[in-house]
Each structure stands twice: as C-alpha cells, then as structure tokens.
Amino acid sequence: MSLFYYTFIPIVIAFIAYFLNKKIKLSLAILNSVVFAYLFYQISRLYNQWNIPHETISYYMFDREIQLIFQLTPLSWLFIFMTTGAGLLIAIFTIKSQQEYVLRSSFHLNFAILIGSILGVVLAGDFLTLFIFWEIMTWSSFFLISSGEKKAAQKASYRYIILSTIGAYLMVTALFIIYNQIHTFGYNQVAAHLSGLPITESIILIIMLAIPFIIKAGVFPFHVWVNGAHSNAPKEFSPFLSGLMLKVGIYGVILLLYFVPLYNILKESVNYRGLPIFNYILAIFGCITVITGTILAIRQEDVKRLVAFSSISQMGYIIMALAISTPLGFTGGLLHLMNHMIFKTTIFLSIAAVIYRTKTTKMSEMGGLIFKMPVTFTAYLIAIIALAGIPPTNGFISKWVIYQALIDKGYIFLSVAAFFGSIGSFMYVFKPLSTIFLGQLKPEHENIKEVPFLMQLPMFVLMALILLFGILPGLQMNLINQISQLLNIQPVGFTLYSITGAFGKWNSLVIFSLFVGGFLLAFIIFISAKKSKQVGLMDTYTSGEYMDDPEAYHYAYQYFRPFDRVFDSFAARSLTVIYDTFAQNIVKLGNLFRKSIVTGNGQTYAFYMVLFIVILAFAGWII
Amino acid sequence: MNFRKILALITIILLGIFILQAFLIIPEKGEIALNNFGKADIENRTAQLYIDKSVNSTNEQVIYKESKDKESGSANIVTSIVANYRALDTLGEVTVLFLAATGLSAILYNKKHAKSNFILKEDSFILKNGIKILFPLLILAGSYIIIYGHLSPGGSFQGGAVIATAFLLKLLSSKEYELDENILKIIEVTAGVSFVSIGLYGLYAEGSFLTNFLETGTIANLFSGGIVPIIYITIGLKVAVELTNIINDLMKA
Amino acid sequence: MIDFLEKWSFFGGSVLLILIGLYGVITRKNLIKIFIGLSLMDTGINVLLVSLGYVEGGIAPIITSTINNNSYNFVDPIPQALVLTSIVIGVAVLALGLGVIIKIYEKYNTLDISEIRGLRW
Amino acid sequence: MILNIFGFLLMAFSAMALGLLFIGIARKVVARVQKRIGPPFYQAYLDVFKLFTKNSITHGFIFDFGAIMAFGGMITTLFFVPVGPFVLYGMNGTLLLVIYLMAVAYLGMAMATVGSGNPLASVGISRALTQMLGYELPFIVVLLTLIYSSNTSSIIGIVQTQQSGFMNWNLINIPIGTAIAFVTLLGLMGKKPFDAPIAPSEIASGPVVEHGGKYLAFIMLQHAVSVVVKTALFVDLFLGGGNNIFIFIVKMLIVWLLVTLIGSIFPRFKVEEGVLFYWRWPLIAALLQAVIIIF
Numbered sequence A: 001m002s003l004f005y006y007t008f009i010p011i012v013i014a015f016i017a018y019f020l021n022k023k024i025k026l027s028l029a030i031l032n033s034v035v036f037a038y039l040f041y042q043i044s045r046l047y048n049q050w051n052i053p054h055e056t057i058s059y060y061m062f063d064r065e066i067q068l069i070f071q072l073t074p075l076s077w078l079f080i081f082m083t084t085g086a087g088l089l090i091a092i093f094t095i096k097s098q099q100e101y102v103l104r105s106s107f108h109l110n111f112a113i114l115i116g117s118i119l120g121v122v123l124a125g126d127f128l129t130l131f132i133f134w135e136i137m138t139w140s141s142f143f144l145i146s147s148g149e150k151k152a153a154q155k156a157s158y159r160y161i162i163l164s165t166i167g168a169y170l171m172v173t174a175l176f177i178i179y180n181q182i183h184t185f186g187y188n189q190v191a192a193h194l195s196g197l198p199i200t201e202s203i204i205l206i207i208m209l210a211i212p213f214i215i216k217a218g219v220f221p222f223h224v225w226v227n228g229a230h231s232n233a234p235k236e237f238s239p240f241l242s243g244l245m246l247k248v249g250i251y252g253v254i255l256l257l258y259f260v261p262l263y264n265i266l267k268e269s270v271n272y273r274g275l276p277i278f279n280y281i282l283a284i285f286g287c288i289t290v291i292t293g294t295i296l297a298i299r300q301e302d303v304k305r306l307v308a309f310s311s312i313s314q315m316g317y318i319i320m321a322l323a324i325s326t327p328l329g330f331t332g333g334l335l336h337l338m339n340h341m342i343f344k345t346t347i348f349l350s351i352a353a354v355i356y357r358t359k360t361t362k363m364s365e366m367g368g369l370i371f372k373m374p375v376t377f378t379a380y381l382i383a384i385i386a387l388a389g390i391p392p393t394n395g396f397i398s399k400w401v402i403y404q405a406l407i408d409k410g411y412i413f414l415s416v417a418a419f420f421g422s423i424g425s426f427m428y429v430f431k432p433l434s435t436i437f438l439g440q441l442k443p444e445h446e447n448i449k450e451v452p453f454l455m456q457l458p459m460f461v462l463m464a465l466i467l468l469f470g471i472l473p474g475l476q477m478n479l480i481n482q483i484s485q486l487l488n489i490q491p492v493g494f495t496l497y498s499i500t501g502a503f504g505k506w507n508s509l510v511i512f513s514l515f516v517g518g519f520l521l522a523f524i525i526f527i528s529a530k531k532s533k534q535v536g537l538m539d540t541y542t543s544g545e546y547m548d549d550p551e552a553y554h555y556a557y558q559y560f561r562p563f564d565r566v567f568d569s570f571a572a573r574s575l576t577v578i579y580d581t582f583a584q585n586i587v588k589l590g591n592l593f594r595k596s597i598v599t600g601n602g603q604t605y606a607f608y609m610v611l612f613i614v615i616l617a618f619a620g621w622i623i
Numbered sequence B: 001m002n003f004r005k006i007l008a009l010i011t012i013i014l015l016g017i018f019i020l021q022a023f024l025i026i027p028e029k030g031e032i033a034l035n036n037f038g039k040a041d042i043e044n045r046t047a048q049l050y051i052d053k054s055v056n057s058t059n060e061q062v063i064y065k066e067s068k069d070k071e072s073g074s075a076n077i078v079t080s081i082v083a084n085y086r087a088l089d090t091l092g093e094v095t096v097l098f099l100a101a102t103g104l105s106a107i108l109y110n111k112k113h114a115k116s117n118f119i120l121k122e123d124s125f126i127l128k129n130g131i132k133i134l135f136p137l138l139i140l141a142g143s144y145i146i147i148y149g150h151l152s153p154g155g156s157f158q159g160g161a162v163i164a165t166a167f168l169l170k171l172l173s174s175k176e177y178e179l180d181e182n183i184l185k186i187i188e189v190t191a192g193v194s195f196v197s198i199g200l201y202g203l204y205a206e207g208s209f210l211t212n213f214l215e216t217g218t219i220a221n222l223f224s225g226g227i228v229p230i231i232y233i234t235i236g237l238k239v240a241v242e243l244t245n246i247i248n249d250l251m252k253a
Numbered sequence C: 001m002i003d004f005l006e007k008w009s010f011f012g013g014s015v016l017l018i019l020i021g022l023y024g025v026i027t028r029k030n031l032i033k034i035f036i037g038l039s040l041m042d043t044g045i046n047v048l049l050v051s052l053g054y055v056e057g058g059i060a061p062i063i064t065s066t067i068n069n070n071s072y073n074f075v076d077p078i079p080q081a082l083v084l085t086s087i088v089i090g091v092a093v094l095a096l097g098l099g100v101i102i103k104i105y106e107k108y109n110t111l112d113i114s115e116i117r118g119l120r121w
Numbered sequence D: 001m002i003l004n005i006f007g008f009l010l011m012a013f014s015a016m017a018l019g020l021l022f023i024g025i026a027r028k029v030v031a032r033v034q035k036r037i038g039p040p041f042y043q044a045y046l047d048v049f050k051l052f053t054k055n056s057i058t059h060g061f062i063f064d065f066g067a068i069m070a071f072g073g074m075i076t077t078l079f080f081v082p083v084g085p086f087v088l089y090g091m092n093g094t095l096l097l098v099i100y101l102m103a104v105a106y107l108g109m110a111m112a113t114v115g116s117g118n119p120l121a122s123v124g125i126s127r128a129l130t131q132m133l134g135y136e137l138p139f140i141v142v143l144l145t146l147i148y149s150s151n152t153s154s155i156i157g158i159v160q161t162q163q164s165g166f167m168n169w170n171l172i173n174i175p176i177g178t179a180i181a182f183v184t185l186l187g188l189m190g191k192k193p194f195d196a197p198i199a200p201s202e203i204a205s206g207p208v209v210e211h212g213g214k215y216l217a218f219i220m221l222q223h224a225v226s227v228v229v230k231t232a233l234f235v236d237l238f239l240g241g242g243n244n245i246f247i248f249i250v251k252m253l254i255v256w257l258l259v260t261l262i263g264s265i266f267p268r269f270k271v272e273e274g275v276l277f278y279w280r281w282p283l284i285a286a287l288l289q290a291v292i293i294i295f
Helices: A003-020 A027-045 A074-097 A104-123 A127-146 A152-182 A187-196 A199-217 A224-232 A237-259 A262-266 A277-299 A303-323 A327-358 A374-387 A394-409 A412-437 A453-471 A474-486 A508-528 A561-566 A568-572 A575-596 A602-619 B003-024 B047-051 B077-085 B087-107 B125-147 B156-173 B181-205 B228-252 C002-027 C031-052 C077-108 D002-033 D043-053 D061-078 D094-115 D119-150 D155-161 D175-188 D214-238 D245-265 D271-294
Strands: A055-061 A064-070 A498-501 A504-507
Touching: A003 A027, A003 A055, A003 A064, A003 A104, A027 A074, A027 A104, A064 A127, A074 A104, A074 A237, A074 A327, A074 A453, A074 A474, A104 A127, A104 A237, A127 A152, A127 A237, A152 A187, A152 A199, A152 A224, A187 A199, A199 A237, A199 A277, A199 A303, A224 A237, A224 A303, A224 A575, A237 A303, A237 A327, A277 A303, A277 A412, A277 A561, A303 A327, A303 A394, A303 A412, A327 A374, A327 A394, A327 A412, A327 A453, A327 A474, A374 A394, A374 A412, A374 A453, A374 D094, A394 A412, A394 A453, A394 A498, A394 A504, A394 D094, A394 D119, A412 D094, A412 D119, A412 D271, A453 A474, A453 A508, A474 A498, A504 A508, A508 D002, A508 D061, A508 D214, A561 A568, A561 D119, A561 D271, A602 B003, A602 C002, B003 C002, B047 B077, B047 C077, B077 B087, B077 B228, B077 C077, B087 B181, B087 B228, B087 C077, B125 B156, B125 B228, B156 B228, B156 C077, B181 B228, B228 C077, C002 C031, C031 C077, D002 D043, D002 D061, D002 D214, D002 D245, D043 D214, D061 D094, D061 D214, D094 D119, D094 D155, D094 D214, D119 D155, D119 D175, D119 D271, D155 D214, D175 D214, D175 D245, D175 D271, D214 D245
Parallel strands: none
Antiparallel strands: A055 A064, A498 A504
16 A cells, blocks of 8 residues: 555545434444554554655646655654554544534544544655644644533633644744755755754754644643643543654654754754753753643642643653663653553543543542442553553653663753652552542442443553553564664664663563562462451541541542642742733733724824835835 | 824825925836926827817818817817717716715705704895895806807816806805705706716617717807717706705705 | 926925825814815815826817817816816715714714724724 | 572561561660660561451452552562572662562552542552652662662662772762661651651551551551561662671661661651652752762
C-alpha cells in the first residue's frame, strides 16, 4: 500500500461513514475501528522495511514546482504504530461508551481525520507536508476538544487554538524565509542550509520552527492549554490527546534536535557542560514543566484535570531527556514516550469508564468503586504503578534510563526535578486511587455495574502491554536502536530483558522473579495465618462516635491540604493567571486604541479617508 | 484651535498641495493629463463634434439662420448636449430630482400640515405688494428662459428655478397662500410622462430611445431643434414643480 | 502676477473652495455647518470642472447673430452641460439633507453631532 | 536454584528476626530514656506471635491484597540491599531501584489502609505521602552525589569503594551528605520529630488504625524488615559496609540506636513544617555539596 494512502484512507472513510451514521447508529465507531485495525495490520507488516522509496506528489504553483514528500523511517513507523494502535483501542472503547453522546458523529469524523493527519505529519518527508498535516491535526483536534460536554470546553479549546495558531504563524514564517533562500522544504536541505547560516540567524529560525512543536508538547511556558483541553475534551478523546497528541509535539522536537541535527548546528554556540545553551534551556524548561505539573496536579479536585497536569509533568521528563542529547537520554526519552503513551492512555480510559458510570469528574463525588468496578480499578492501579515508576512495570525502566542519563552528565538540578516529579507523582496518582476507588461507597452508586466488555477490552490490552514492556524492554529497545542508527546516535546496549546504563545494568527478569518470590512468601504467610472475618466498610474505629452516613465518612476533598498550603501563593501566581492578565491588558490597550482612534464619529472617519489619500500621495502611489 | 483642528488643517493643506501638484505635471506626448488653464486641445476635443452639430457625418460649417437639418438644430450648443445628445442622462437627473423631492416629502410627511415657524408672524407690506408685481414677471421670465432655452443662454433648469423662486416669494409673503398640490401633481406627472413618451415615440419611429425624430429646421429659428425645445419645456415644468414642492415641504416643516 | 492670478484663480480657487468645504466637514460639529461645507465642496468641484473646459479667449458656445457660425473659439460645452446637471442634483441632495437635519433636530433637540448618539457607531 | 530459594527464605526470615530484635531493643532504650523499665527486648516476637493467633477482621479483598503487597514489596527490597557479606542479588544499578522498590511497600500499605474505609487512615496516608516528598528530595540529592562520585549506582560498588580502612568511608569523604542522609533517615523511618503520619494522639495511629490480628502482625513484620533495609542501606552507603556480619550488625545497631535516641527526645513537627524543614536546610546543603563535588 502506498504511503500516501495511510493519511487519506481514514479521512475519506470518515466522510463516508459520517453520512452512513445517519442511518445506522453505531456504524461510525465500528467502521473507524475496522479502518484503524486495517491500518494497524498494514503498518505492522511494514516493520523493518525501511527501504521503501520516497513518494512524491508534485504540483505547480506560481511557476514553481512544489513537492509533497512521504517517507517511512523507523521513527515515523513508531509513531504510526502508536497512533493507529491507540486509535484502534479508543475506537473500540467508544463503540459502547458513546451511546448517549450527542456529538457522536462529529466526534468520529474528526477523530478519523485527526488520525489521518497525524499519520501525515509523521510520514512527511519535508516541512511543507509536515505543516499542511500539522494544521489539519490542529483543527480537527480543536473541534474534538470543543465538542466536550462541559461549558468550559469552549474556553479551553480557544486557548488551545490561539496557542496553536501562534505556533503555526511562527513556523510558516520561518519556512517562508528558508524557502525564499533555498527553494525547497526538504528536511536534509533545510538542515544543511541552517548549518551554513550565521549562528544567530539559524538559532532564531530554529526557535521559530521549534515553538509550535513545544506548544503542542505542552512544555513549560506554553503548558497552559493542556489542562483545560484534557479535562474538558470528551472523555474518550482525553486518552488520545494525552497519549498521542502531546507526543506528536515530541516528534517535532526529535525532528529538530536529531533529524535536523540541531546539536551539530549549535555545538559552536555557548556551552554549559558540553551541552549547547539552547538544549540546556530546553532541558530547564522540561524541568520546570515537571515541577509545575506535579505541584498543580497534587492540588486538583477534578480527576481529569489531575491526570492532565500529570501529563504535563511527564512530558517534561521526555523533553528533558531528549534535550540533553546523549545516547542514553535519547533512548530514555523515546522509551518514556512509548511507555507514557501506554500507561497514560490506560489511566484516561479507566477514568473514562468511571465517568461513563458515575457521570461526574469530581473526585469527592465518588468513592468505594473498587467493589463495583474491579477491572477498571485494576487497570488504574497497574497504570499508576507504571506512572509512579515502580518496578516491575515499564514506567520504571524509562525513568531509570533517564536518571542514568542525567546523573552521567552530572545535571544535578535536572535530576532533582526529575525525582521531585517522580515522588510527587506518587502523591497525585494516589489521590484518585484513594478517593474514587477506595474509601466509602456513595449511596447513589449502589447499583453501579462494571463497564461492558468492549470497554474493558482496551484496558486489558494496555495492562498486558505495561507488564510486557516492564519485563521485556528489549522489544522496545530493538526499535529504538534502529532509530538511533538512522540518526547516527550511538546505540545503547541491551538484550531482551536488560539495558546497559551509564552506571550499571538493568535486568528486569531478575527483578520480576524476585518480585514474584517476595509476593509469594508474603502470600504464603498470609494464607497460613488464621482466616479473617469480612465486615462492612462502615464497621470501623470511629473514636466512639456513631456514624451512619458514608458520605460524611469519606476523606476525599482537599486530600493533600497541608501540602497545598505550602504552595498556595505559588499556585495563585500561576502562568495561566499571568497569561490572562496579559490578555486583559491587551484588551485594555485595544479599548484605548478604540477610544482614541475608532471614535465612532463619522467626521473622524472622513478625516481618516483624507489622511489615507494624503499618505498614498506621499508614497507616490496615486500621483 | 485645538489639536484636532490643527491636524485636520495640516492634512487638508497637504491634500491641497497634492491636488494642485497634479496641475503642474507637463504631459509627454501621447500622455493624458490635465490641461493648463485655457490651453485646451481644440482640434481633438469631443466637443468640436457637438459644435459642428454632426457627430456622424463630415464636418460642415454651421451658419446662423442658414444651416438646415442639422443633427441638432438648437443654436445653444449646451442645450444640444443636455436635451439631445445626452437626453437620457438628463432623464436620469430629473429622476434624481424627483426622488429627492419625494424623499423629502416622505421624511417631512408628519409635519406637513402643522404650522411652521418659518413663515413670518405678520405679512410684510412691502414684500406682499412687491410680490404682487413681481410674481407674474418672474413667471414670465422663467417661461421665456425655458422656451428660448435652445436659442439663448439659459434653459429649463434655470427657468424652472426662476419659476420656483416666484412661488418661494409668494409663500414667504403670505400666510394664507397655499399651493394646490393636486395641480402640482398633475403638472409634474404630465411633464414626466410627456418626456418619456417623446422618448418612447422615438423608439417606435426611429428605433432608438429619445431620438430626435422631428425635423430640426433652420438654426436659431424659434421652431427649430426638433424635439429639443419640447423636451426642454417638459423638463422645465418638472423642475419648476419639483423645486416648488421642495420649497413648500421645507417651509411647512 | 496678473497672468499668474488669472491662471490660478480658477484652478487654485476652486481647489481652495473644495478644501475649505472639506475642512468644514471634518472639523465642524454643527450639522448645518457641515452641510454648508458640503455645499462649498460641491461648488468648488463645479467651478473646477467648468474651468477645465475653458479655452483661452473663448466665448460662450451659442450661435447668435453676432457669432454667426461655428468656426469661433468656443469654450468646451460638455463640462458646462455636466455642471448644469450637477448643480441640480446638488440642490436636490442638499434639500434632502436639510429635511433629514430637521428630523434629527426634532428627535435630539440638538445639531451637535458629537451629542447625537444615533450618528455614532 | 534450590540453594537460591533456600538463601532467599533464610534471608527473609533472619531479616524479620533481626528487625523485631531491633524494635524490642529500641522500646527498651526509649523506656530507659524516659525513666521507665520498659518491656523485655524479646517483647516484639511475643507480640507478633500473639497477633498471628488472634481473630481478625477484613474490609474486603483490597485490604488483604494491600497487606500482602506491603510485606512482599519490603521483602523484595531486602534482596537488593547487601547485609554484610550476604547479598542475594548483586545486580548493578540497584541504588535507584531500592528507592523505588520501597515505594511498592508504601503503596500496598496505603491501599490496604484506605481500603478499610476509615478516614483517619486516609489522613495518615495523606500525611505520609506529603512527608515523603519532603525527605526524599535531600536524600535523593545525596544519593545522586554519591553515585556520581563513586561512578557506580550499585550498592555493592559503593561499598567496595570504601573498603580499605576507616578513612575511605563516605562518612569521612562526604560528611555533610552523611549528616543529611541521617536526618532524612529519621523521616524515612517515621521517627519523631517526623511521625505526623502515625501520630497516635491525633489520628489514632493513622494508617494502622483498622489493622488487627494478622494484619497488624504483617505491618509489624514489614516494619521490622524495613528497619533492617534502611539501616543496612545507610551502613552500606556511608559506614563502609562490612565483610563481617557481626561488625555490620553492630554498625546497624549504632545507627538504629542513634535514630531511636534522637526520636525519643523531640516533639512532633506539623506535616507541612516537616516538609519545609527538609526543603530548607538539608536540601540546600545537599545541593551545595553536590555542586562542590560535581564541579
């Protein structure tokens, strides 16, 4: 199958299915699943066939040939694989979960377009193609976010689209400048050209190219869209938004840092410990992202918002790892990228399942769902174990590699931030666990059942993946090594179940077996002891008080209040507030402008006409 | 004199400089530019064709009281243009006038019959008696200007204005004086309809709207110029009535 | 000097009329004054048009008993015909505008355009 | 294989025994400091045996699973920490792993206690997690410095770098780091003044409020193993480890007694005060030291 079709099959099918959907209710979701499954199958057959020739669509515009190039590299294969895989799982999930959702058809239409455009972005062989599909991606995701059921979805999507548009303008400006000089958009030519330019000029161009990617990845100064968008998007879209949309931004960063070897261009510039200052600043931004995301996640009362902030903080890890430009850093970044996609999708899916049943996202309005929804709980538990980076799950391996990379170079502050995020993640992932799944069951949730099987299926698959990659990271390392070879990065040593770091070796099989041993021992001791009697959740120590209201007996609201108190002033001065103040000042300035220039007085306008004619005359355009 | 006004003044002075500068440009050969004052290119101007009264055939000399059967037989060349060569334009213009008058009536409709502040409290003796003498003279003069529009300076617009002035004076002089709007209407409608029907007859007889289908006669005779004097009379009536109407409306407002 | 004046009193004068009218339109607050400004501009343009058609030593384009043939140095009749039209339309528009002003005055009791809220947008 | 499994069991049980002994000694010492006679040093063994024979109540499967997870996680951690010459698995890169493995035990305990549905337990867990963010940071910074300066992340490797004599101990090499690590050890063990999570007078012993019978025994065993793990880790990292198991245990005991003694004379920090305390002095000192060592 031609590469070109990967991007267009989902888009075309989406439109066909959109009209079909009027007749048959579930056709869109099912058709989407089928299409994604087909694409998934096709792309998995393409593994290891990196010699597929480039495909070019050329057309003429203003007497100049413009080419759209599509190419397949291991890196793009990874992203396509992840995209179609996640798309497939979510499409399966939506078959059941969206039965009562009003904007169902437009959701699936936009979702398929989004998948197609992401495939286009990662398959693109030049910046023009990248930009075209990038914009399609932005807009389709904008529609998806704004179709959320809450009122705030509109505001969130506006924030998203404004930031994206700023990024797109910067990128297109940089591309025009470059195209004006070399008349091509190809990655390699642009890279060669950028290395030939004076250092300041090329740095400015690179920053302009990088900002849209950084915005999409939700890194520090531009992270403000992430929480709103994630928490207000439709519950089925949040997994994809966090699992993949943010990663596409990372793809762009990889593209600039490694594919267009930014490192080589910047090597001559100011260095800090052998690292170009731009990279170091990027890493610092990543580090700030980790800390900000963590602290803000701990504060949240809305579960989707909490996980959204956790996404921000995890993206900080990836950026940090990629920015330090060592083989280990690159490996760690890519590993964490894959793993984060897996466990964050799981978390969001399990939360979507909870929302599907309880119809609320406020953590304090739920509780004790573990006995009602055990599968969802298990999925969430395993995913958060991975997120907090606890062995034997995949999350720990990637974090371990990142720490190795950071300590190896002695970036002490970055590693402190990374550890802060890691321990903080412990706090914020425990909050939903404790308040949604554990604790007292709400009386109105007495009749809740586990979600249908079609919704459990994706969770099972993802849980299996978490454990599989936790035990056999070699599967991922194999692909990462191929990417490293493509990008001329020294590969990291690995076997099927071990990875060699800077200060030692990781062996997941041994750890897993010891884990099994430890748990087995504990289990045997537990079983051999006397059997215990089961009592209800209300039958607990109450200091002698008589309690009969489970609602009042559930500790959920402001779970980490003592900790939050430490950061109250910090949160009040958050970047969102700064941006909002900035926006208000712009509005004020505009009002000032309106009052002084746009007076609403016809005479003034007459004066402007005269002035305009005079200016035209001065410029020599009319006389 | 505040800042606003100074700014406006400066801008307008600049605009004036730019406009005047356009008159200073000396055209190169073949270029079109504004004339120097009084330096028209007489040989090549379009007007010469109208002056020769022969747009379509070869130029002949037009001689007073001798030349016959010219395209347009009016001695006043401006009239030829207004009522013959550009008669359709004039029809449009009369329409604009008509629309303006109608619009004015529509705007001021409510107050049409109320008492106006504009009319003097007491009739002025001099005005009242002066008008008595002046009114028929003004009507006569206006009629003359209209009827001789194709022979002498003046024309229907000027004559109409004179007639309207007569009515203005009449209205100013006396509180009791009321115009009979029905008569005005009838005159106006008749004039307008005759204008158009003359044009339509041209369409019927010669195949083109407002064609000069009558014989044009000898230059500078009273009965010359074909339909030109007829059209001029209708226009004159219409303008007179229209302007009178406007004046009446404004006075009553 | 005389030559200059003769040359420029028409073009320059008419442009000056236009500019004075424009200045009035832009700066005056009173509606009536604005209309006076408009009227001035109208007049200025008419004068400018007529003077463009002037021919040095030209005479009115009418064949009379003294000027008994068309080989005289006539001024351009076309601008004159156009201006004739333009004057009448100017009068009509002015009358209509005055009618509107009367209405505005009845409604707002003022002629100051900065106080008339219906004129701001 | 069989030998491995035997060693595995032996190590697990001896660590439990050692830990319980330490706890008993600590109770005696604290009693003497407070001018009480105190229970005998073997009291902890009696407690555990007694608790295993008692009837107990459970609050659902998560309550059971959490207990198993807490104990199993701590046992697993134990295998990565060399106790004297006994080290079951000497894999490289274990120091980071140990830190994270301990989290498994915490997570298990947290799940079990919150699963009981008692809000006092939730409050305790909330406090414990908050305090964890406090003490882990300076601790981690010290560990990173240690890894960087010894150029290995394996605990055995770090022990080997300080083999030949007293002067090679990290206690002498990085004294500030050792002091900071000792302060964080107080928090790590939940000793006063950092015992807000289990404050008996405020939240009825917090996490363990619902635990009785074998569950409480499990918690005690887990605590015993964790005492061994943490003191052994400290001895390995800063006090030169030890080839002789008796010398090693003596070193452990010294550390443990120091912790106990300090804990027995201080009042309790409020939880956010504790966090801020850790972030103020130990963290800044640790960062300064790291900067000095790395540059």
